[in-house]
Amino acid sequence: MPRRTLFALLIYTLLIQGGTCLAQSFEDVVSEVIRQKVGDSPDITELKVNGCQVSSLSVLPELYKHRLYRPIWVSEESIGQLVHAIEDTYLEGLNPEDYHLSDIGRLQKSIREKPLSDPKIAADLDILLTDAFIRLTYHSFCGKEDPLTYHPQWNLAVKIDDTDPVAFIEKEVAASSVAQAISGVKIHHPYYEGLKKALAEYRSIRDGGSWEAVPEGLSLKKGTIDPRVALLRKRLSVTGDLSDSSMDPMTFDGVLEQAVIRFQRRHGLKSDGVAGKGTLTAMNVTVDDRIDQIRVNLERARWMLHDLDKQFVLVDIAGYRVFFYKENKAVWSCKAQVGQPYRDTPVFRSSIIHVEFNPSWIVPPGIFRKDVLPAVMKDSKYLSQKDLSVIDDRGAIVDPNSINWSRYADMPFPYRLRQNPGENSALGRIKIFFPNEYLVYLHDTPSKALFEEEERTFSSGCIRVEKPMELAELLLDDPVRWGMEGVIQAVESGKNQKVSLPRPITVLLMYWTVEADEEGNVYFKKDPYNRDKPVLDGLGRDAGIRP
Numbered sequence: 001m002p003r004r005t006l007f008a009l010l011i012y013t014l015l016i017q018g019g020t021c022l023a024q025s026f027e028d029v030v031s032e033v034i035r036q037k038v039g040d041s042p043d044i045t046e047l048k049v050n051g052c053q054v055s056s057l058s059v060l061p062e063l064y065k066h067r068l069y070r071p072i073w074v075s076e077e078s079i080g081q082l083v084h085a086i087e088d089t090y091l092e093g094l095n096p097e098d099y100h101l102s103d104i105g106r107l108q109k110s111i112r113e114k115p116l117s118d119p120k121i122a123a124d125l126d127i128l129l130t131d132a133f134i135r136l137t138y139h140s141f142c143g144k145e146d147p148l149t150y151h152p153q154w155n156l157a158v159k160i161d162d163t164d165p166v167a168f169i170e171k172e173v174a175a176s177s178v179a180q181a182i183s184g185v186k187i188h189h190p191y192y193e194g195l196k197k198a199l200a201e202y203r204s205i206r207d208g209g210s211w212e213a214v215p216e217g218l219s220l221k222k223g224t225i226d227p228r229v230a231l232l233r234k235r236l237s238v239t240g241d242l243s244d245s246s247m248d249p250m251t252f253d254g255v256l257e258q259a260v261i262r263f264q265r266r267h268g269l270k271s272d273g274v275a276g277k278g279t280l281t282a283m284n285v286t287v288d289d290r291i292d293q294i295r296v297n298l299e300r301a302r303w304m305l306h307d308l309d310k311q312f313v314l315v316d317i318a319g320y321r322v323f324f325y326k327e328n329k330a331v332w333s334c335k336a337q338v339g340q341p342y343r344d345t346p347v348f349r350s351s352i353i354h355v356e357f358n359p360s361w362i363v364p365p366g367i368f369r370k371d372v373l374p375a376v377m378k379d380s381k382y383l384s385q386k387d388l389s390v391i392d393d394r395g396a397i398v399d400p401n402s403i404n405w406s407r408y409a410d411m412p413f414p415y416r417l418r419q420n421p422g423e424n425s426a427l428g429r430i431k432i433f434f435p436n437e438y439l440v441y442l443h444d445t446p447s448k449a450l451f452e453e454e455e456r457t458f459s460s461g462c463i464r465v466e467k468p469m470e471l472a473e474l475l476l477d478d479p480v481r482w483g484m485e486g487v488i489q490a491v492e493s494g495k496n497q498k499v500s501l502p503r504p505i506t507v508l509l510m511y512w513t514v515e516a517d518e519e520g521n522v523y524f525k526k527d528p529y530n531r532d533k534p535v536l537d538g539l540g541r542d543a544g545i546r547p
Contacts, residue, residue, distance in 0.1 A: 026119060027071070033123035035069040049131075050107065050124045052100050053542065056134035063130065063166045071126045072173055079108075081178040082133055089136065092186075093199055093295030094144060098542060099132040133169065133178065141185040143302035145538040150531060153346040153438065189305040190328055192298065194516030199294045201522070206287045211238040213284040220275040224252040232256065232275055235283050236263060268319070268525050270454055282524075293524060296535045297514040304349075304510060312506040313352060313471075315442070315463050317345050318513045318525045320456040322442065322465055324474050332474060337445065337456040337464035344529045345461050347511050350434040351504035352442075355472045357490040357497045358421035359431040363388070364439045367460050368417060376405050387424065388417045421496055429491045430468040432475065433498075434507050442507070444468040457528050463509070475501055 037049060038061050047054040054060065063072070073079050086099040107125040147154045172181040205211070214231045230249040233256060236242035242259035257273040264271045267282045275283075314323040314330075317338050324332040339345035343366075363372055375382045383390070383400050390398040392415055403415070419425050428444020438461060445464035450456060458464070465471055469487045476482035476499060490497055513525045513532055 029119040030071055030122045030126070031069040033120050034064055034071070034127060037123060037127060038064045038069065049127045050103055052103050052128060052131075054127065054131045055542075056131050056138075059134055059165045059169075060127070060130055063169055066166050067170070071122065072170070073126050073129045075173065075176050077176040078173050078178045079129060081176065082129060082136075082182075085136060085179055085182045086132060091196060091200065092140075093195075093298040093539070094139065095539070098139075098144070099136050100128045101132075104128055104132065130169070133173070133182075134165075137182055137185050140182060140187075140302070141306075143299055145299060145535060147300075147303045147347075149538065150534055151347045153348050155348045187301055187305045189301065189308070190518070191515060192301045192305055194518075194520075195294055195298050195301065195514065197520060198514065198516045198522040199291065199298065201520075202287055202291050202294060205238060206291065210287045211235050211283075214275070214280055216277065216280060219277070220252055222252050222254060222257045222273065225250055226252070229256070232260075232283075236260070239263070241266070266521060266523050268454065268523070285524075290524065292536050293532060294514050294522075295539060296532045297512045299535060299539060300510070300512050304508065309506045312508060313442075313475075315345070315507065315509045317347070317509060317511045318528060319515075319523075322463065322471065324471065332470065334470065335451045335456065335466040337447070337450055337458045338528075339459050339461040340457050341529055343460045345459070345463060345509060346436075346438050346440060347509055348436060348438075349506065349508050350436050352432055352434045352475060352501060352507050353504050354433050354498050354500045355475060356431040356433060357487075357499070358429055358494055359425070359427045359443075359496065360421050361419040361425055361427045363417040363419070364460075365413075368413060371460075372417060373405065373408065373413075376400075377409075383417075386419065387422070388419050390415050391418050392416075421494065428464075428468065430465075430472055432465075432468070432471065440509070442468070442471070455526065455528065475505060477502055 037047065038044070039047075044057055044061055047057060047060075073082075083101070083104065086096050086101050086104075089096050089099065104125065107121055107128065110121050111125065168181075172178055212231060212234060214235050215228055217226075217228060220226060220229055220232055225248075227250055229252050232252075233242060233246065233249055236256070236259045241263045242256065244255045246253055246255065260275050260279065261271045261273045263269075263283065264273075264279055267279075269279055269282060308325075308328070311324070311326045314325060315321075315336065315338075316323065320336050320338060321333050322336045323330045372382070372388070380401075382388075390400050390403065392398055398415055419427075421429075423429065424446050426445070427441070428446060430444045432442035434441070440462050442463045442465050445459075447458065447464070448466075450458050450464075451466045469484065469491065472487050473482060473484050476487075478486075482499070490499075511529070511531060513527050514522065516522045
């Protein structure tokens with residue numbers, strides 16, 4: 001038997017009972033119900049259908065008005081594709097109920113059971129399907145939550161092209177290409193796909209019984225014999241860190257030590273093979289919390305992984321690393337130091353335009369007021385100890401002893417503080433410049449010992465790079481003049497020199513606390529700025545379409 005649409009089922013039944021005129025009359029009644037619900041006013045601010053909040057009011061009323069309020073969803077195939085796409089949002093860390101899944105199902109059931117009972121049911125179903133389609137395509141493209149809510153400095157606004165949304169929706173629904181349309185606006189970046197696989201894996205772990213916590217106590221290490229070692233083995237087996245069994249499960253052997261090291265590396269911990277307090281704390285995070293952490297980062301990926309260049313620099317703030325990407329693959333990385341929690345490194349996008357060798361440093365106003373001014377007022381030798389000079393707006397040096405420093409505790413400072421180039425400069429010997437209002441850069445640092453710390457939140461917002469010369473070589477991309485030998489010569493000359501890049505290179509300062517590699521290993525990071533929970537809370541709220 002050929003497939004019939006839900007709407008065709010209505011028409012077919014009507015034809016049996018009264019002929020074509022009655023069928024046409026029923027469609028007119030449905031259209032009138034839609035018109036009454038959606039309204040003729042362009043200023044409609046709220047609409048509830050079958051108890052559900054309709055959020056696509058910037059598009060939906062105009063769409064129905066353009067169609068003279070005729071139903072849109074008259075193809076069973078299009079409806080099936082949409083319902084399937086809604087169900088699939090679960091795989092991407094979203095909630096299918098945000099797209100009216102249950103209500104759509106109930107209305108479909110009512111139509112199948114009593115197709116002539118109420119044209120209001122057909123109208124409600126059509127409106128909810130339309131709102132679900134608009135919501136889903138929008139959230140897939142831009143994310144459910146507004147990143148500006150969490151990052152006031154956000155400048156990665158996704159550009160929606162000038163496609164007429166009304167024409168787009170009509171075309172895709174009529175052509176039964178709903179699934180293709182939704183897939184076309186989704187993220188298909190390897191990072192995003194890796195997180196989707198990680199989400200499925202950890203949900204599978206949860207459904208299989210999760211993992212049992214390992215009780216706290218003395219550190220467990222190679223040679224230890226303890227009943228807790230058996231629990232440690234079970235815990236590491238669940239997440240695939242331990243695959244080999246042992247003749248004596250309570251003995252901490254070399255195989256278990258390597259499994260602990262694998263776990264530590266996946267969680268940004270010191271890889272010493274000892275299950276101490278920090279390692280056990282990470283192991284005892286619940287699987288539900290890990291699932292939520294993955295969902296949060298899937299949302300962040302929807303915010304940012306659009307229109308990436310073939311090569312770009314990525315600052316992984318929560319992971320304390322800098323990456324150089326080519327063709328969506330990281331070809332180089334090194335450790336980084338980022339902003340302290342109360343001076344967090346901002347999240348934004350810019351373009352690197354030049355590398356500066358032996359830079360001088362102009363103290364930013366925030367650092368001057370919070371750090372330098374109190375230090376100068378406490379110790380008059382502070383400026384000379386830090387090799388800081390006071391200069392006026394013409395660049396002339398001003399005698400610091402001629403300044404009443406206490407006067408500027410509550411007043412704008414009319415001078416600038418400049419630190420001369422050198423190994424002890426706050427910027428080190430290399431600064432990588434990209435325009436931004438936050439005065440944030442990638443740069444060298446004299447505080448190299450801090451790269452050995454696990455948690456590297458030490459700066460005042462800038463990104464300190466462990467291997468700045470290697471990054472400079474990659475950016476300048478000139479093996480003849482600016483190979484490593486040329487970079488070293490420029491640094492050792494002591495001369496200030498700015499070298500423009502052959503072409504600007506995008507730099508992304510991003511904050512994510514989970515990632516997965518090509519082998520399927522999932523890496524969880526700490527949340528140094530406590531940014532995960534607000535995003536998770538937002539994912540739990542109903543959200544519509546942002547302006």
